[in-house]
Amino acid sequence: MSFAESPSRSLELPRLPFRRLLWPAVLVATAILVMLPASALPAWAWKYPSAWQIPLSPWISAFMKWLMERASFGLFTVHDATRAFAWTLDLPLSFAKSLLATGFVQGLGSDAVTIVPAIPWFSMIMVSVVAAFAVGGRQLAIPMALGLVYLVVFGQWSSAMVTLASVLVSSILGSIGGLLLGLACVRWRALDRMVSPVLDVAQTMPVFAYLLPMLILFGFGPVSAMVATVIYAMPPMVRVSVIAIRAVPEEVLALGRMTGCTRRQLTWKMLVPTALPALMVGVNQVIMLSLNVVIIASMIGAGGLGWDVLSALRSLNIGAGLEAGVAITVLAVLLDRFAQALAVRSARPPMRDEAARLFRRRAIIVALALAVVLWLATAFQPEIAPYPDAWRLSTGPFWNQLVSWINITFFSTLEAIKTAILLNVLIPVKRFMLALPWPWVVAIVAIAGWRLGGWRLALTVGLMALFMAVVGLWQASMITVYLCGVSVIISALIGVPVGVAAAQRPKLWRVVEAVIDTLQTLPTFVYLIPIVMLFRVGDFTALIAIVLYAVAPAIRYTAHGVARISPHLIEAGAMNGCTRRQILTRIRLPLAIPEIMLGINQTIMLALSMLVITALVGTRDLGQVTFAALAKADVGAGLVAGFCVAFIGMIADRLISAGAARMKARRGLEA
Incomplete structure (x- = not known):
């Protein structure tokens, strides 16, 4: 052994046993601590003293109260601003619900008059199947027809359309907001570093936790539920947008600059279209997460299938709950397949067969025209719009008996x-x-972070664990x-x-x-x-x-x-x-x-x-x-x-x- 080699080996030898014995020593110490009597350690080691706790919960509640009662922006208060924002968001949501579920109504209560009826189930099925055929062909059109027929036959149509309206508006807002925030993160790296932990918290925090702030800010109703849904569903779109935009080849950017594109043109005519197939994956995730919280959102006024499942849970009616739950699953599968087909179609070159393309276009126009004619017919003959009760099926009694x-x-x-x-x-x-x-638990978490990722990870996870005790x-x-x-x-x-x-x-x-x-x-x-x-x-x-x-x-x-x-x-x-x-x-x-x-x-x-x-x-x-x-x-x-x-x-x-x-x-x- 040379003299040059001996110092390095002498330094490495003590580290190897330490690393091997670290976790056995932690396990032995943990077992000893569990078996120790309570008097062996100070009282504060077993229960975090209330005098040391940070009253974060009262501080947040007091801040929210001050925000809604006293805070203002000159001519208007925060309460006025949030209510105006809620009214603005309610416009597209009310339009979608009127179009799909309730119809356009003038007046209230007994004085209400239906001006334009909602799209009847048969017209909606025709429009949806045509759209599915145009995007994904027969492979998508047939499952779309079968899924929507299930909603009609099992009596879930009205609730499903309320849920669909809420999910569509939430998904559009979440996708657009996520794309814009993702583009901003790509442009400003500092913003990306700031937004990343916020997205982590938004994805891991339970929806229950921010339902109440939404209620306080926007009031009870479907708008609060929609805002909570957007907050929960938008983070994947932001992350996918950042990854997709950064993955655009440099040659595309170079081509845009050579042709004289401005920054806006480079973004919307080069970057976004090139990244569109990957961006559709984020849209798909937004749709799925929006459907994932429809039941929780129904607690603050969203209604629809979520309310049906929640009511069934409260009454332990497994049949009704299962049918409404399967209806949500059907909607999720149909929207998922439709979004995937859009992603595939966006990356596929256009059809070259002019005759086939012309035939498909004519068939789509005829089917859409027929759907509109049938919809207008329901305005003069409202009795043809509902699905006959005698034709409905239900598996509820079977599941209850089982x-x-x-x-x-x-x-x-x-x-x-x-x-x-x-x-x-x-x-x-x-x-x-x-x-x-x-x-000791905080120390174990910090040690694990140090062994796996160094002192920064140890500090991060250790402080997170300590937070639970401090509050x-x-x-x-x-x-x-x-x-x-x-x-x-x-x-x-x-x-x-x-x-x-x-x-x-x-x-x-x-x-x-x-x-x-x-x-x-x-x-x-x-x-x-x-x-x-x-x-x-x-x-x-x-x-x-x-x-x-x-x-x-x-x-x-x-x-x-x-x-x-x-x-x-x-x-x-x-x-x-x-x-x-x-x-x-x-x-x-x-x-x-x-x-x-x-x-x-x-x-x-x-x-x-x-x-x-x-x-x-x-x-x-x-x-x-x-x-x-x-x-x-x-x-x-x-x-x-x-x-x-x-x-x-x-x-x-x-x-x-x-x-x-x-x-x-x-x-x-x-x-």
Whole structure:
């Protein structure tokens, strides 16, 4: 050994045992702290002193009160400004609802007179099918027709049109706002750095948390619900816009400058059209997220299918709730397929066959003209507009009877399963989380951040964890972490094996994909109705609902990660004598771990979003705090609890993303 080599090795040797022993030492220390009596540590270590707490909730409530009662902009107050803004937003929303659902009416109450009726169901189906055919051909037109016929036959048409009007206006506003903000972030990097954490909070904060501020600012009604929906649905559009605009080739920009384009022309005639296929992905996400919150938005006056599901949950009417929930799923699938077809069409060259294009154009014009004629006919013969009640179908009684039969027949078995999981899993984990001193939990989070991403990540996640204690919501936060953690572990134990199996069997994957697509598009509230009827309220009910909703990303990302492994690596392993199990355990799974971790990350996000909704079935976590704040009109408490939920999600996201990037770097994969 040379003298030049010895100092470097002498410095490296002590670091290796330290890194290997760090987490075992943390685990041993954690076990010791849990077993210590309460008197072994100062009282402030077990419960954050109220004297040290920051009264953030009263401060926010007082600020909102001052903002609405006293703040002004010279000639008008903030209250006047927000009400004027609400009136402006109500114009397109009222127009869309009148066009699709209620008709254009003059007068109020008994004096109301319908000037122009709403588009009848048969005309709407014709217009929608024609639009689907023009965008996506028969492959889109046939599912569009079948989906809309389902809404009519099962009596969901009126509510579906109210929901569709709200979703269309919210999606248009969210897409335009997200595109404009994304363009601004591309132009000004400083704005991008400022907006990024705000988008993180907006995506991870529960919708419940900012329903109350929307009510205070814009009043009770569909406008407040629409603004809350836009805030929740716009962040993906902003992120997609930034990525899509920055991905435009430099040659396009150079061509625009050479032809003398101004900055505005370069943006709207070169950048945006070139990035349009990618931008349509963001529009698709806005539509899906808007539909995801229609039930929550119905709590503050949105109405439509969301109100039908919420009413069914309150009365435990599984049949009505399931039919309305399936109607939301049908709308989600149809709008999703339509948006995807628009994205494909925007990237496809125009049809070259002039005769075929002329025939399609004539067929579309004739169908639209017929739809308009039938619509005008309903103004003179209103009785032809409604779908006959005698022709309607309902599966409600069947589902109600099925759940009742399961409840009666398997009551003892279901109670035994529930009791076993409560006593052996949920209660011990809950007691363990509540027994940990808050400084030690904050320290563990910071240590994890330091090991995975350095001191900046450690400081970020450590301060986020400390925030939950400082605002006085540590216990509720730990209950949230416990229930979310158990749900994510169970989802991973189910999702990873299913994803591995489906990745290697195409027929099985088609079946699994159909199931998880249904689970992801079915409204979250619909999960609760049958589960509450079978298991009643409590943590176990919440656990099942969360697992059902959150298991899809674990399956999808695992299957994607395992399936995308290079065939050359698999062939090399087989040539070296590896068995099928060895190829799976030593090649496929190790290389797919970064993708699997990203799937777990998405599972955590979905679990947190569902956890807030399960507050309706008796959990005592941050979701319950948020829901109680909404009921008490305490805007400060709701926002602070929402920030805690957002910080839990952001801590998990930062740590898992850093871990996945580190694994990819070690394996020489693309970051």
